[in-house]
Amino acid sequence: MSTATHTPTEPAASRRSGPASPSLTQSIGLVAEREVKMRLRSKTFLISTGILLLVILAGIVVGGFLAKNTATETTKIAVVGSAGSGLTEGSAGKFDVSGVPDRAAAEALVKAGDVKAAIVPSDTNATGFELIFATEADPALVTSLSVQPEVTILDPGSDGSAGFLLYIVSLGFGLVFFVSATTFGASIAQSVVEEKQTRVVEILMSAIPVRALLAGKVLGNSILAFAQIIAIAALSVIGLTVTGQTELLAGIGLPVVWFVVFFVLGFILLAALFAAAGSLVSRQEDIGSTTTPITMLIMIPYFAVIFFNDNPLVMTIMSYVPFSAAVGMPVRLFVGSAQWWEPLLSLIILAATAAFVIWIGSRIYENSLLKMGGRVKISEALKG
Known part of the structure; x- marks a missing residue:
């Protein structure tokens, strides 16, 4: 008397050869x-x-060495009216501020080299201030303002610190x-x-x-x-x-x-x-x-x-x-x-x-x- 042997059917997934492809x-x-x-x-x-x-x-x-050599120096700036309010409180002792009546007087001082820069009111800039330099902008002075002003260079082109x-x-x-x-x-x-x-x-x-x-x-x-x-x-x-x-x-x-x-x-x-x-x-x-x-x-x-x-x-x-x-x-x-x-x-x-x-x-x-x-x-x- 013969006995039939039944082999369990393997799932389709197990009969697949090789690993699945990565996504x-x-x-x-x-x-x-x-x-x-x-x-x-x-x-x-x-x-x-x-x-x-x-x-x-x-x-x-x-x-850092260059900054230490110039840390004790004060920077002379000219200010027209209330434009000087743009300076931060912590920078007040670093600048020698001189008041001038108008923009023309401020530019004259900047061109003559009597001041490093001038802060004047601006109607075209959203901050209300404008920073004027003679030949190049001073990033340290720019960052000393509480808001980023418009920067004007009167005579670009000379070297300095x-x-x-x-x-x-x-x-x-x-x-x-x-x-x-x-x-x-x-x-x-x-x-x-x-x-x-x-x-x-x-x-x-x-x-x-x-x-x-x-x-x-x-x-x-x-x-x-x-x-x-x-x-x-x-x-x-x-x-x-x-x-x-x-x-x-x-x-x-x-x-x-x-x-x-x-x-x-x-x-x-x-x-x-x-x-x-x-x-x-x-x-x-x-x-x-x-x-x-x-x-x-x-x-x-x-x-x-x-x-x-x-x-x-x-x-x-x-x-x-x-x-x-x-x-x-x-x-x-x-x-x-x-x-x-x-x-x-x-x-x-x-x-x-x-x-x-x-x-x-x-x-x-x-x-x-x-x-x-x-x-x-x-x-x-x-x-x-």
Whole structure:
């Protein structure tokens, strides 16, 4: 007598071979985590970050010594009517205030060098005050007012202590932007080329979508870049506080916040360009031919802010150009030459440009990633 043996039917899910594919969000997170770990294991990244922090710290210490040398000096200013009420209570003992009858008399004293600046009433500015300088604005005096006034320069173009301070601040913004953008941008491009050259990208594309691979690379390097910027900002705040440069800290606080905001969008824009540039070639030796134009876009704001930080026209143009807005606008905010609405308008322009560049860059990246051999033409990459 035979007995029938019944084998239990396995659920459909248990008969599926292999693990389930990760979702788009999980794929982006995995790629981003891989990028972060790779950068943190890189000695070049750690050394360059350390050098950058040391340079920033050295600049703060030098500024502290200069501030102590001039701390005991009182600044002569002329005031028309009740315009002097704009001075904060804590700054009263730092200025030798002289009352004058009208704006013309105040400008005459400023031009003659008898006073450092003049505070006059203003009907065109919402604060009701206007600050007049002879050749250059003094950021310390600008920040000593309870509200941000309109700043007028009678005869732009000479050097001095305020000019040196402006140069140091401009150099700081330019250096941080240049080093961070080039370091992490180049890392993205090299990573893309390495994956193409070793054919790892083919394995990755079989497991995750191409857009997740691009987004993960941008996200991972962006996290590190933002962490570096935050570390620099924290070091600056601590250094300025310890060295007693509280006035400079108050004046540079708002520009630093805007710098971080602009850098976030600006770096994402550049990261998409570097990823696209890396996908156009298949060898590390050829990467310079595609990334050099992007590097030039980063170098132009760096050198422009060094040589033209005291040129109002150049700085105004820089503050609206997407590739230089992260440097130009904070410098203008530091000297008080930008109106309250200008950073918002510049940020909108940068965001719109970043969205367009990311769309173009992702298209080039997706269409060039599997093309091996010689350099892929941009026209071919756009056509797919």
